[in-house]
Amino acid sequence: MRSPLSQQSQNSSESISQTLPALEVHDLSVAYNRIIALKPSSCSLPPAKMMAVAGPNGAGKSSFLKAILNIVKRQSGQVFVNGHAFNKPQLAATYNISYVPQRSLVDWLFPISVYGVVAMGLKKNKLFAPQNTKKITHQRILSAIEQVGMSQLAHRQIGELSGGQQQRVFFARALVSQPKLLLLDEPFNGIDAPTTDLLFQILSQHAKNNHTAVLCVHHNVNSLHKFDLVTLINQQIITSDTPQNALSPTNIKKTFGDQLKL
Amino acid sequence: MDTLALINALSLNGGYLTTLVSLSVAFLGAVSGVVGTFAMIRKIAMLSDVVSHASIPGTAIAFILATLIGLTPILPLLAIGALLLAAIAAFIVQKLITIPTISEDIALASTVGGFFGAGTLLISIIQSLNFSTNSINISDFILGSPSRMSLNDTLYVFSVLSIVLIIALAKKNQFIDTSFDPENAQLKGLNTQKIDQILIFLLLLTTIAGMLSIGIILMIALITIPPITARLWSFNISTITIVSAIIGASSGFIGVALSASVNNLPTGSTVVLIAASFLICSLFSAPQSPLSLIPKNSRHLRHRPTIQ
Numbered sequence: 001m002r003s004p005l006s007q008q009s010q011n012s013s014e015s016i017s018q019t020l021p022a023l024e025v026h027d028l029s030v031a032y033n034r035i036i037a038l039k040p041s042s043c044s045l046p047p048a049k050m051m052a053v054a055g056p057n058g059a060g061k062s063s064f065l066k067a068i069l070n071i072v073k074r075q076s077g078q079v080f081v082n083g084h085a086f087n088k089p090q091l092a093a094t095y096n097i098s099y100v101p102q103r104s105l106v107d108w109l110f111p112i113s114v115y116g117v118v119a120m121g122l123k124k125n126k127l128f129a130p131q132n133t134k135k136i137t138h139q140r141i142l143s144a145i146e147q148v149g150m151s152q153l154a155h156r157q158i159g160e161l162s163g164g165q166q167q168r169v170f171f172a173r174a175l176v177s178q179p180k181l182l183l184l185d186e187p188f189n190g191i192d193a194p195t196t197d198l199l200f201q202i203l204s205q206h207a208k209n210n211h212t213a214v215l216c217v218h219h220n221v222n223s224l225h226k227f228d229l230v231t232l233i234n235q236q237i238i239t240s241d242t243p244q245n246a247l248s249p250t251n252i253k254k255t256f257g258d259q260l261k262l
Numbered sequence: 263m264d265t266l267a268l269i270n271a272l273s274l275n276g277g278y279l280t281t282l283v284s285l286s287v288a289f290l291g292a293v294s295g296v297v298g299t300f301a302m303i304r305k306i307a308m309l310s311d312v313v314s315h316a317s318i319p320g321t322a323i324a325f326i327l328a329t330l331i332g333l334t335p336i337l338p339l340l341a342i343g344a345l346l347l348a349a350i351a352a353f354i355v356q357k358l359i360t361i362p363t364i365s366e367d368i369a370l371a372s373t374v375g376g377f378f379g380a381g382t383l384l385i386s387i388i389q390s391l392n393f394s395t396n397s398i399n400i401s402d403f404i405l406g407s408p409s410r411m412s413l414n415d416t417l418y419v420f421s422v423l424s425i426v427l428i429i430a431l432a433k434k435n436q437f438i439d440t441s442f443d444p445e446n447a448q449l450k451g452l453n454t455q456k457i458d459q460i461l462i463f464l465l466l467l468t469t470i471a472g473m474l475s476i477g478i479i480l481m482i483a484l485i486t487i488p489p490i491t492a493r494l495w496s497f498n499i500s501t502i503t504i505v506s507a508i509i510g511a512s513s514g515f516i517g518v519a520l521s522a523s524v525n526n527l528p529t530g531s532t533v534v535l536i537a538a539s540f541l542i543c544s545l546f547s548a549p550q551s552p553l554s555l556i557p558k559n560s561r562h563l564r565h566r567p568t569i570q
Contacts (some may be wrong), residue, residue: 092449157497
Protein backbone atom coordinates (compact mmCIF):
# COMPACT_ATOMS: atom_id res chain seq x y z
CA MET A 1 0.00 0.00 0.00
CA ARG A 2 1.29 3.44 -0.91
CA SER A 3 0.46 6.54 1.00
CA PRO A 4 -1.72 9.18 -0.67
CA LEU A 5 1.16 11.63 -0.66
CA SER A 6 3.52 9.26 -2.39
CA GLN A 7 1.01 8.68 -5.19
CA GLN A 8 0.88 12.39 -5.84
CA SER A 9 4.60 12.67 -6.10
CA GLN A 10 5.14 9.61 -8.27
CA ASN A 11 5.46 11.76 -11.38
CA SER A 12 8.24 13.81 -9.99
CA SER A 13 10.24 10.74 -9.07
CA GLU A 14 13.47 12.70 -8.83
CA SER A 15 12.33 14.72 -5.88
CA ILE A 16 10.56 11.88 -4.06
CA SER A 17 13.07 11.68 -1.26
CA GLN A 18 12.80 15.43 -0.83
CA THR A 19 9.05 15.70 -0.72
CA LEU A 20 8.00 12.42 0.92
CA PRO A 21 7.54 12.74 4.64
CA ALA A 22 9.73 10.38 6.65
CA LEU A 23 6.70 9.60 8.78
CA GLU A 24 3.01 9.99 8.04
CA VAL A 25 0.40 9.08 10.63
CA HIS A 26 -3.24 8.80 9.55
CA ASP A 27 -6.05 8.62 12.12
CA LEU A 28 -4.04 6.53 14.54
CA SER A 29 -5.95 5.54 17.68
CA VAL A 30 -5.20 3.32 20.67
CA ALA A 31 -7.40 1.66 23.28
CA TYR A 32 -6.51 -0.49 26.28
CA ASN A 33 -9.27 -2.80 27.53
CA ARG A 34 -11.78 -0.73 25.61
CA ILE A 35 -10.64 2.48 27.34
CA ILE A 36 -9.52 4.95 24.72
CA ALA A 37 -5.98 6.22 25.26
CA LEU A 38 -5.70 8.14 22.03
CA LYS A 39 -8.43 9.33 19.70
CA PRO A 40 -7.73 9.21 15.94
CA SER A 41 -4.69 11.40 15.37
CA SER A 42 -2.75 12.40 12.28
CA CYS A 43 0.54 14.12 11.74
CA SER A 44 3.44 14.19 9.35
CA LEU A 45 7.18 14.53 9.83
CA PRO A 46 9.57 15.45 6.99
CA PRO A 47 13.08 13.98 6.81
CA ALA A 48 15.88 15.66 8.78
CA LYS A 49 13.38 17.41 11.04
CA MET A 50 13.00 17.01 14.78
CA MET A 51 9.54 16.83 16.25
CA ALA A 52 8.66 16.97 19.94
CA VAL A 53 5.52 15.28 21.23
CA ALA A 54 4.35 16.95 24.42
CA GLY A 55 1.33 16.75 26.67
CA PRO A 56 0.30 16.16 30.27
CA ASN A 57 0.69 12.80 32.05
CA GLY A 58 -1.64 10.16 30.67
CA ALA A 59 -2.21 12.18 27.51
CA GLY A 60 -1.32 9.21 25.33
CA LYS A 61 2.16 10.34 24.26
CA SER A 62 3.86 6.98 24.80
CA SER A 63 0.85 5.16 23.38
CA PHE A 64 1.12 7.34 20.29
CA LEU A 65 4.80 6.45 19.90
CA LYS A 66 4.28 2.75 20.51
CA ALA A 67 1.29 2.61 18.21
CA ILE A 68 3.39 4.17 15.45
CA LEU A 69 5.85 1.31 15.94
CA ASN A 70 2.93 -1.10 16.30
CA ILE A 71 4.37 -2.59 19.51
CA VAL A 72 1.08 -1.46 21.06
CA LYS A 73 -1.96 -2.63 19.16
CA ARG A 74 -3.53 0.08 17.02
CA GLN A 75 -7.26 0.39 17.18
CA SER A 76 -7.40 2.19 13.88
CA GLY A 77 -5.23 4.15 11.53
CA GLN A 78 -2.28 3.75 9.25
CA VAL A 79 1.36 4.70 9.39
CA PHE A 80 3.62 5.30 6.41
CA VAL A 81 7.38 5.48 6.57
CA ASN A 82 8.93 7.11 3.50
CA GLY A 83 5.70 6.32 1.69
CA HIS A 84 5.61 2.63 2.61
CA ALA A 85 2.95 1.16 4.88
CA PHE A 86 4.40 0.27 8.25
CA ASN A 87 2.13 -2.32 9.79
CA LYS A 88 4.28 -4.70 11.77
CA PRO A 89 7.19 -3.97 14.11
CA GLN A 90 9.48 -6.38 12.28
CA LEU A 91 9.52 -3.98 9.31
CA ALA A 92 11.45 -1.44 11.40
CA ALA A 93 14.70 -3.14 10.47
CA THR A 94 13.88 -2.91 6.76
CA TYR A 95 12.83 0.75 6.95
CA ASN A 96 15.75 1.56 9.27
CA ILE A 97 13.80 2.84 12.27
CA SER A 98 15.34 3.04 15.75
CA TYR A 99 13.65 3.40 19.10
CA VAL A 100 14.84 4.56 22.51
CA PRO A 101 12.50 3.22 25.21
CA GLN A 102 11.74 4.85 28.55
CA ARG A 103 14.68 4.32 30.84
CA SER A 104 12.50 3.03 33.67
CA LEU A 105 11.39 0.08 31.56
CA VAL A 106 14.88 -1.41 31.19
CA ASP A 107 16.18 -4.23 33.39
CA TRP A 108 19.46 -2.65 34.50
CA LEU A 109 20.69 -5.79 36.26
CA PHE A 110 20.68 -7.70 33.00
CA PRO A 111 24.08 -9.32 32.46
CA ILE A 112 25.26 -7.25 29.53
CA SER A 113 27.97 -4.67 28.87
CA VAL A 114 27.74 -1.27 27.21
CA TYR A 115 29.27 -2.81 24.07
CA GLY A 116 26.69 -5.61 24.14
CA VAL A 117 23.77 -3.20 24.33
CA VAL A 118 25.04 -1.06 21.46
CA ALA A 119 25.67 -4.18 19.37
CA MET A 120 21.96 -4.99 19.76
CA GLY A 121 21.21 -1.98 17.57
CA LEU A 122 22.60 -3.91 14.61
CA LYS A 123 21.62 -7.18 13.07
CA LYS A 124 23.94 -9.92 14.29
CA ASN A 125 26.58 -11.18 11.89
CA LYS A 126 26.08 -14.63 10.55
CA LEU A 127 28.17 -17.24 12.35
CA PHE A 128 30.42 -17.67 9.32
CA ALA A 129 30.43 -14.05 8.16
CA PRO A 130 33.69 -12.94 6.53
CA GLN A 131 36.23 -11.46 8.93
CA ASN A 132 35.96 -8.17 7.07
CA THR A 133 32.23 -7.78 7.79
CA LYS A 134 32.82 -8.55 11.45
CA LYS A 135 35.54 -5.92 11.59
CA ILE A 136 33.30 -3.27 10.02
CA THR A 137 30.50 -4.11 12.47
CA HIS A 138 32.95 -3.87 15.35
CA GLN A 139 34.16 -0.47 14.12
CA ARG A 140 30.60 0.83 13.78
CA ILE A 141 29.79 -0.21 17.34
CA LEU A 142 32.95 1.39 18.68
CA SER A 143 32.35 4.66 16.83
CA ALA A 144 28.73 4.82 18.08
CA ILE A 145 30.02 4.37 21.64
CA GLU A 146 32.64 7.04 21.03
CA GLN A 147 30.04 9.41 19.66
CA VAL A 148 28.22 9.46 22.98
CA GLY A 149 31.49 9.71 24.91
CA MET A 150 31.35 6.28 26.53
CA SER A 151 34.50 4.68 25.08
CA GLN A 152 36.19 4.28 28.43
CA LEU A 153 33.19 2.47 29.89
CA ALA A 154 32.52 0.21 26.90
CA HIS A 155 33.04 -2.99 28.88
CA ARG A 156 31.14 -1.99 31.99
CA GLN A 157 27.96 -3.73 33.00
CA ILE A 158 25.08 -1.36 32.28
CA GLY A 159 23.81 -1.46 35.88
CA GLU A 160 27.04 0.14 37.09
CA LEU A 161 26.41 3.31 35.10
CA SER A 162 24.75 6.53 36.18
CA GLY A 163 21.37 7.51 34.72
CA GLY A 164 22.89 9.88 32.19
CA GLN A 165 25.45 7.30 31.09
CA GLN A 166 22.74 4.67 30.69
CA GLN A 167 20.80 6.99 28.44
CA ARG A 168 23.93 7.64 26.36
CA VAL A 169 24.25 3.90 25.83
CA PHE A 170 20.69 3.71 24.54
CA PHE A 171 21.34 6.64 22.23
CA ALA A 172 24.37 4.78 20.87
CA ARG A 173 22.25 1.66 20.35
CA ALA A 174 19.66 3.68 18.44
CA LEU A 175 22.22 5.54 16.34
CA VAL A 176 24.55 2.67 15.47
CA SER A 177 22.32 1.58 12.57
CA GLN A 178 22.24 5.18 11.24
CA PRO A 179 18.45 5.24 11.24
CA LYS A 180 16.28 7.21 8.85
CA LEU A 181 13.61 7.57 11.52
CA LEU A 182 14.33 7.75 15.24
CA LEU A 183 11.67 7.60 17.94
CA LEU A 184 12.47 8.40 21.55
CA ASP A 185 10.27 8.05 24.63
CA GLU A 186 11.10 10.75 27.20
CA PRO A 187 14.85 10.40 26.62
CA PHE A 188 15.78 13.33 28.88
CA ASN A 189 13.75 12.23 31.87
CA GLY A 190 15.90 12.37 35.00
CA ILE A 191 18.98 13.42 33.03
CA ASP A 192 21.01 16.43 34.15
CA ALA A 193 21.24 19.58 32.02
CA PRO A 194 24.78 19.10 30.57
CA THR A 195 24.02 15.53 29.46
CA THR A 196 20.67 16.63 28.04
CA ASP A 197 22.43 19.31 26.02
CA LEU A 198 25.00 16.83 24.76
CA LEU A 199 22.39 14.24 23.79
CA PHE A 200 20.26 16.89 22.12
CA GLN A 201 23.29 18.04 20.15
CA ILE A 202 23.98 14.46 19.03
CA LEU A 203 20.37 14.15 17.91
CA SER A 204 20.33 17.35 15.90
CA GLN A 205 23.68 16.50 14.31
CA HIS A 206 22.30 13.15 13.24
CA ALA A 207 19.16 14.76 11.91
CA LYS A 208 21.25 17.12 9.81
CA ASN A 209 24.08 14.88 8.62
CA ASN A 210 22.20 11.63 8.23
CA HIS A 211 18.85 13.09 7.17
CA THR A 212 17.26 11.37 10.16
CA ALA A 213 13.73 12.33 11.13
CA VAL A 214 13.43 12.47 14.92
CA LEU A 215 10.23 12.05 16.92
CA CYS A 216 10.74 12.67 20.59
CA VAL A 217 8.25 12.43 23.45
CA HIS A 218 9.37 15.33 25.57
CA HIS A 219 8.43 16.31 29.08
CA ASN A 220 10.09 19.67 29.54
CA VAL A 221 7.71 22.22 28.05
CA ASN A 222 10.23 25.02 28.38
CA SER A 223 12.64 23.58 25.82
CA LEU A 224 10.09 22.70 23.14
CA HIS A 225 11.21 25.66 21.02
CA LYS A 226 14.50 23.85 20.30
CA PHE A 227 12.65 21.41 18.04
CA ASP A 228 11.66 22.07 14.43
CA LEU A 229 8.10 20.93 15.02
CA VAL A 230 5.92 20.50 18.08
CA THR A 231 2.94 18.19 18.42
CA LEU A 232 0.71 18.75 21.43
CA ILE A 233 -1.32 15.77 22.60
CA ASN A 234 -4.09 15.38 25.11
CA GLN A 235 -6.05 12.22 24.27
CA GLN A 236 -5.85 13.50 20.69
CA ILE A 237 -3.55 15.71 18.69
CA ILE A 238 -4.30 19.35 19.53
CA THR A 239 -1.83 20.75 17.05
CA SER A 240 1.22 19.73 15.04
CA ASP A 241 3.10 22.76 13.81
CA THR A 242 6.23 24.89 14.17
CA PRO A 243 6.97 25.84 17.80
CA GLN A 244 5.88 29.44 17.22
CA ASN A 245 2.45 28.43 15.94
CA ALA A 246 1.95 25.36 18.10
CA LEU A 247 2.78 26.98 21.40
CA SER A 248 0.03 29.61 21.27
CA PRO A 249 -1.76 30.31 24.56
CA THR A 250 -4.95 28.73 23.21
CA ASN A 251 -3.18 25.48 22.30
CA ILE A 252 -1.31 25.36 25.60
CA LYS A 253 -4.56 25.83 27.48
CA LYS A 254 -6.26 23.11 25.41
CA THR A 255 -3.42 20.70 26.11
CA PHE A 256 -2.40 21.35 29.69
CA GLY A 257 -5.40 23.17 31.14
CA ASP A 258 -5.17 26.51 32.91
CA GLN A 259 -2.27 25.89 35.28
CA LEU A 260 0.62 25.87 32.85
CA LYS A 261 2.26 29.13 31.81
CA LEU A 262 5.35 29.35 29.63
CA MET B 263 31.35 -44.33 52.57
CA ASP B 264 33.48 -46.37 50.21
CA THR B 265 36.39 -44.14 49.23
CA LEU B 266 37.72 -46.56 46.66
CA ALA B 267 34.34 -46.74 44.98
CA LEU B 268 34.21 -42.95 44.92
CA ILE B 269 37.64 -42.68 43.32
CA ASN B 270 36.69 -45.37 40.82
CA ALA B 271 33.46 -43.64 39.97
CA LEU B 272 35.17 -40.28 39.56
CA SER B 273 37.75 -41.79 37.21
CA LEU B 274 35.08 -43.57 35.16
CA ASN B 275 36.17 -46.98 36.49
CA GLY B 276 33.10 -47.56 38.62
CA GLY B 277 31.64 -50.17 36.33
CA TYR B 278 29.47 -50.05 33.23
CA LEU B 279 26.30 -48.73 34.83
CA THR B 280 27.93 -46.05 36.97
CA THR B 281 29.95 -44.77 34.00
CA LEU B 282 26.86 -44.71 31.82
CA VAL B 283 24.82 -42.85 34.40
CA SER B 284 27.54 -40.40 35.40
CA LEU B 285 28.22 -39.39 31.79
CA SER B 286 24.56 -38.98 31.01
CA VAL B 287 23.82 -36.98 34.18
CA ALA B 288 26.89 -34.81 33.57
CA PHE B 289 25.62 -34.04 30.06
CA LEU B 290 22.16 -33.42 31.46
CA GLY B 291 23.68 -30.97 33.95
CA ALA B 292 25.61 -29.15 31.22
CA VAL B 293 22.57 -28.75 28.97
CA SER B 294 20.40 -27.73 31.93
CA GLY B 295 23.02 -25.11 32.75
CA VAL B 296 22.85 -23.69 29.23
CA VAL B 297 19.06 -23.77 28.85
CA GLY B 298 18.68 -22.58 32.46
CA THR B 299 20.81 -19.52 31.72
CA PHE B 300 18.49 -18.47 28.92
CA ALA B 301 15.43 -19.26 31.06
CA MET B 302 16.93 -17.13 33.84
CA ILE B 303 17.55 -14.07 31.69
CA ARG B 304 14.09 -14.41 30.09
CA LYS B 305 12.66 -14.78 33.62
CA ILE B 306 10.75 -17.95 32.82
CA ALA B 307 12.68 -20.39 35.02
CA MET B 308 9.57 -20.94 37.16
CA LEU B 309 7.99 -22.51 34.10
CA SER B 310 10.23 -25.53 34.62
CA ASP B 311 8.40 -26.07 37.92
CA VAL B 312 5.11 -26.13 36.02
CA VAL B 313 6.67 -28.42 33.45
CA SER B 314 7.95 -30.88 36.04
CA HIS B 315 4.68 -31.10 37.96
CA ALA B 316 2.58 -31.30 34.82
CA SER B 317 4.83 -34.11 33.63
CA ILE B 318 3.56 -36.33 36.45
CA PRO B 319 -0.01 -36.76 35.18
CA GLY B 320 1.44 -36.92 31.66
CA THR B 321 3.75 -39.76 32.63
CA ALA B 322 0.93 -41.52 34.49
CA ILE B 323 -1.48 -41.28 31.55
CA ALA B 324 1.18 -42.60 29.15
CA PHE B 325 1.95 -45.38 31.64
CA ILE B 326 -1.70 -46.42 31.89
CA LEU B 327 -2.28 -46.24 28.13
CA ALA B 328 0.89 -48.18 27.35
CA THR B 329 0.02 -50.91 29.85
CA LEU B 330 -3.55 -51.11 28.54
CA ILE B 331 -2.46 -51.70 24.93
CA GLY B 332 0.20 -54.07 26.10
CA LEU B 333 3.30 -51.99 25.38
CA THR B 334 6.24 -51.87 27.75
CA PRO B 335 6.21 -48.40 29.26
CA ILE B 336 9.71 -47.46 28.14
CA LEU B 337 11.28 -44.05 28.80
CA PRO B 338 10.69 -42.34 25.41
CA LEU B 339 7.03 -43.37 25.50
CA LEU B 340 6.48 -41.90 28.95
CA ALA B 341 8.47 -38.83 27.96
CA ILE B 342 6.05 -38.14 25.11
CA GLY B 343 3.15 -38.27 27.57
CA ALA B 344 4.99 -35.97 29.94
CA LEU B 345 5.86 -33.60 27.09
CA LEU B 346 2.26 -33.34 25.93
CA LEU B 347 0.83 -32.47 29.32
CA ALA B 348 3.70 -30.17 30.18
CA ALA B 349 3.12 -28.30 26.91
CA ILE B 350 -0.56 -28.00 27.78
CA ALA B 351 0.34 -26.66 31.23
CA ALA B 352 2.78 -24.12 29.79
CA PHE B 353 0.10 -23.04 27.34
CA ILE B 354 -2.43 -22.64 30.18
CA VAL B 355 0.00 -20.46 32.13
CA GLN B 356 0.59 -18.26 29.10
CA LYS B 357 -3.13 -17.83 28.56
CA LEU B 358 -3.80 -17.16 32.27
CA ILE B 359 -1.30 -14.32 32.48
CA THR B 360 -2.98 -12.50 29.61
CA ILE B 361 -5.95 -11.96 31.96
CA PRO B 362 -5.24 -8.59 33.61
CA THR B 363 -6.41 -9.62 37.10
CA ILE B 364 -4.21 -12.73 37.21
CA SER B 365 -0.57 -12.10 38.05
CA GLU B 366 2.23 -14.36 36.95
CA ASP B 367 3.02 -15.95 40.34
CA ILE B 368 -0.61 -16.94 40.88
CA ALA B 369 -0.90 -18.31 37.35
CA LEU B 370 2.20 -20.47 37.89
CA ALA B 371 1.28 -21.64 41.39
CA SER B 372 -2.28 -22.59 40.51
CA THR B 373 -1.21 -24.50 37.42
CA VAL B 374 1.46 -26.37 39.39
CA GLY B 375 -1.11 -27.22 42.06
CA GLY B 376 -3.75 -28.35 39.61
CA PHE B 377 -1.50 -30.62 37.61
CA PHE B 378 0.22 -32.02 40.70
CA GLY B 379 -3.22 -32.89 42.10
CA ALA B 380 -4.10 -34.73 38.90
CA GLY B 381 -0.72 -36.48 39.00
CA THR B 382 -1.06 -37.82 42.55
CA LEU B 383 -4.57 -39.03 41.79
CA LEU B 384 -3.42 -40.93 38.71
CA ILE B 385 -0.45 -42.44 40.55
CA SER B 386 -2.64 -43.73 43.35
CA ILE B 387 -4.95 -45.24 40.72
CA ILE B 388 -1.98 -46.97 39.09
CA GLN B 389 -0.78 -48.30 42.42
CA SER B 390 -4.23 -49.53 43.47
CA LEU B 391 -4.70 -51.29 40.15
CA ASN B 392 -1.39 -53.09 40.67
CA PHE B 393 -0.19 -52.09 37.23
CA SER B 394 3.42 -52.34 38.21
CA THR B 395 3.59 -56.01 37.41
CA ASN B 396 6.30 -55.82 34.81
CA SER B 397 8.80 -54.60 37.42
CA ILE B 398 8.53 -51.01 36.17
CA ASN B 399 7.46 -48.64 38.86
CA ILE B 400 5.91 -45.30 37.94
CA SER B 401 7.60 -43.49 40.82
CA ASP B 402 11.03 -44.38 39.39
CA PHE B 403 10.35 -41.99 36.55
CA ILE B 404 9.14 -39.20 38.76
CA LEU B 405 11.61 -39.37 41.61
CA GLY B 406 14.49 -40.75 39.56
CA SER B 407 16.04 -44.18 39.71
CA PRO B 408 19.25 -44.16 37.67
CA SER B 409 19.98 -47.80 38.41
CA ARG B 410 17.07 -48.58 36.09
CA MET B 411 18.67 -46.78 33.16
CA SER B 412 19.47 -49.01 30.24
CA LEU B 413 21.87 -48.27 27.38
CA ASN B 414 18.87 -47.40 25.21
CA ASP B 415 17.58 -44.94 27.79
CA THR B 416 20.97 -43.26 27.92
CA LEU B 417 21.14 -43.04 24.14
CA TYR B 418 17.67 -41.50 24.05
CA VAL B 419 18.61 -38.92 26.70
CA PHE B 420 21.86 -38.10 24.90
CA SER B 421 20.20 -37.58 21.55
CA VAL B 422 17.40 -35.37 22.92
CA LEU B 423 19.89 -33.28 24.88
CA SER B 424 22.22 -32.92 21.90
CA ILE B 425 19.38 -31.51 19.82
CA VAL B 426 18.44 -29.15 22.65
CA LEU B 427 22.03 -27.97 23.00
CA ILE B 428 22.47 -27.34 19.28
CA ILE B 429 19.24 -25.32 19.04
CA ALA B 430 20.02 -23.40 22.23
CA LEU B 431 23.46 -22.37 21.01
CA ALA B 432 22.21 -21.50 17.54
CA LYS B 433 19.47 -19.28 18.99
CA LYS B 434 21.63 -17.76 21.73
CA ASN B 435 21.69 -14.23 20.35
CA GLN B 436 17.97 -14.20 19.67
CA PHE B 437 17.28 -15.34 23.23
CA ILE B 438 19.47 -12.54 24.59
CA ASP B 439 17.84 -9.90 22.39
CA THR B 440 14.34 -11.02 23.32
CA SER B 441 15.18 -11.19 27.03
CA PHE B 442 16.82 -7.80 27.35
CA ASP B 443 14.40 -5.72 25.32
CA PRO B 444 11.55 -7.57 23.59
CA GLU B 445 10.33 -4.41 21.87
CA ASN B 446 13.70 -3.67 20.37
CA ALA B 447 14.03 -7.32 19.35
CA GLN B 448 10.76 -7.03 17.42
CA LEU B 449 11.93 -3.84 15.78
CA LYS B 450 15.09 -5.67 14.76
CA GLY B 451 12.92 -8.07 12.82
CA LEU B 452 12.77 -10.94 15.31
CA ASN B 453 9.58 -12.88 15.93
CA THR B 454 9.76 -12.69 19.71
CA GLN B 455 6.72 -14.90 20.30
CA LYS B 456 8.22 -17.69 18.26
CA ILE B 457 11.57 -17.30 20.00
CA ASP B 458 9.85 -17.52 23.40
CA GLN B 459 8.06 -20.66 22.31
CA ILE B 460 11.31 -22.24 21.20
CA LEU B 461 12.89 -21.45 24.56
CA ILE B 462 9.92 -22.91 26.44
CA PHE B 463 10.09 -26.01 24.28
CA LEU B 464 13.80 -26.43 25.04
CA LEU B 465 12.99 -26.03 28.72
CA LEU B 466 10.32 -28.74 28.39
CA LEU B 467 12.65 -31.16 26.65
CA THR B 468 15.48 -30.60 29.14
CA THR B 469 13.27 -31.00 32.19
CA ILE B 470 11.74 -34.19 30.88
CA ALA B 471 15.14 -35.57 29.83
CA GLY B 472 15.95 -35.74 33.54
CA MET B 473 13.04 -38.09 34.12
CA LEU B 474 14.68 -41.39 34.98
CA SER B 475 18.05 -40.16 36.21
CA ILE B 476 17.45 -37.13 38.45
CA GLY B 477 13.70 -37.31 38.60
CA ILE B 478 11.44 -34.70 37.06
CA ILE B 479 10.69 -32.83 40.28
CA LEU B 480 14.34 -32.21 41.10
CA MET B 481 15.08 -31.00 37.57
CA ILE B 482 13.94 -27.51 38.53
CA ALA B 483 16.95 -27.30 40.84
CA LEU B 484 19.35 -28.41 38.14
CA ILE B 485 17.89 -25.84 35.75
CA THR B 486 17.95 -22.90 38.16
CA ILE B 487 20.93 -23.34 40.51
CA PRO B 488 23.81 -23.47 37.97
CA PRO B 489 22.83 -20.24 36.15
CA ILE B 490 22.27 -18.19 39.30
CA THR B 491 25.59 -19.46 40.64
CA ALA B 492 27.33 -18.54 37.40
CA ARG B 493 25.65 -15.12 37.42
CA LEU B 494 27.45 -14.37 40.69
CA TRP B 495 30.77 -14.79 38.90
CA SER B 496 30.23 -12.75 35.77
CA PHE B 497 27.96 -10.32 33.94
CA ASN B 498 29.06 -11.53 30.54
CA ILE B 499 26.35 -13.76 29.16
CA SER B 500 28.74 -16.06 27.26
CA THR B 501 30.85 -16.58 30.38
CA ILE B 502 27.72 -17.18 32.46
CA THR B 503 26.51 -19.80 29.98
CA ILE B 504 29.84 -21.65 30.01
CA VAL B 505 30.30 -21.48 33.80
CA SER B 506 26.70 -22.57 34.31
CA ALA B 507 27.24 -25.56 32.02
CA ILE B 508 30.42 -26.51 33.88
CA ILE B 509 28.70 -26.23 37.28
CA GLY B 510 25.77 -28.32 36.02
CA ALA B 511 28.04 -30.96 34.53
CA SER B 512 30.30 -31.27 37.56
CA SER B 513 27.32 -31.39 39.95
CA GLY B 514 25.92 -34.24 37.88
CA PHE B 515 29.21 -36.09 37.64
CA ILE B 516 30.27 -35.73 41.28
CA GLY B 517 26.72 -36.39 42.49
CA VAL B 518 26.44 -39.68 40.66
CA ALA B 519 29.90 -40.78 41.85
CA LEU B 520 29.02 -39.95 45.45
CA SER B 521 25.69 -41.72 45.36
CA ALA B 522 27.35 -44.75 43.78
CA SER B 523 29.85 -45.02 46.61
CA VAL B 524 27.51 -44.48 49.55
CA ASN B 525 24.72 -46.92 50.26
CA ASN B 526 21.18 -45.63 49.93
CA LEU B 527 22.21 -42.18 48.78
CA PRO B 528 19.64 -41.15 46.16
CA THR B 529 21.25 -39.81 42.99
CA GLY B 530 18.93 -36.93 42.22
CA SER B 531 19.12 -35.34 45.65
CA THR B 532 22.89 -35.78 45.80
CA VAL B 533 23.35 -34.05 42.45
CA VAL B 534 21.11 -31.19 43.49
CA LEU B 535 22.85 -30.77 46.83
CA ILE B 536 26.25 -30.63 45.13
CA ALA B 537 24.90 -27.89 42.87
CA ALA B 538 23.50 -26.10 45.91
CA SER B 539 26.87 -26.25 47.64
CA PHE B 540 28.43 -24.60 44.58
CA LEU B 541 25.87 -21.85 45.03
CA ILE B 542 26.54 -21.44 48.75
CA CYS B 543 30.31 -21.28 48.21
CA SER B 544 29.82 -18.74 45.43
CA LEU B 545 27.57 -16.58 47.59
CA PHE B 546 30.50 -16.00 49.92
CA SER B 547 33.28 -15.76 47.37
CA ALA B 548 32.02 -14.65 43.96
CA PRO B 549 32.77 -11.09 42.82
CA GLN B 550 29.18 -10.19 41.91
CA SER B 551 27.74 -11.47 45.18
CA PRO B 552 26.81 -8.86 47.78
CA LEU B 553 27.67 -11.38 50.51
CA SER B 554 31.15 -11.95 49.15
CA LEU B 555 33.81 -12.13 51.87
CA ILE B 556 36.62 -11.58 49.41
CA PRO B 557 37.26 -7.85 48.96
CA LYS B 558 36.60 -6.56 45.48
CA ASN B 559 39.70 -5.98 43.46
CA SER B 560 38.02 -2.73 42.66
CA ARG B 561 37.65 -2.34 38.96
CA HIS B 562 35.23 0.42 39.86
CA LEU B 563 37.88 2.54 41.47
CA ARG B 564 40.46 2.07 38.78
CA HIS B 565 38.25 3.37 35.99
CA ARG B 566 36.14 5.98 37.64
CA PRO B 567 33.67 7.16 35.03
CA THR B 568 34.86 10.23 33.22
CA ILE B 569 31.98 12.40 32.23
CA GLN B 570 32.73 14.97 29.60
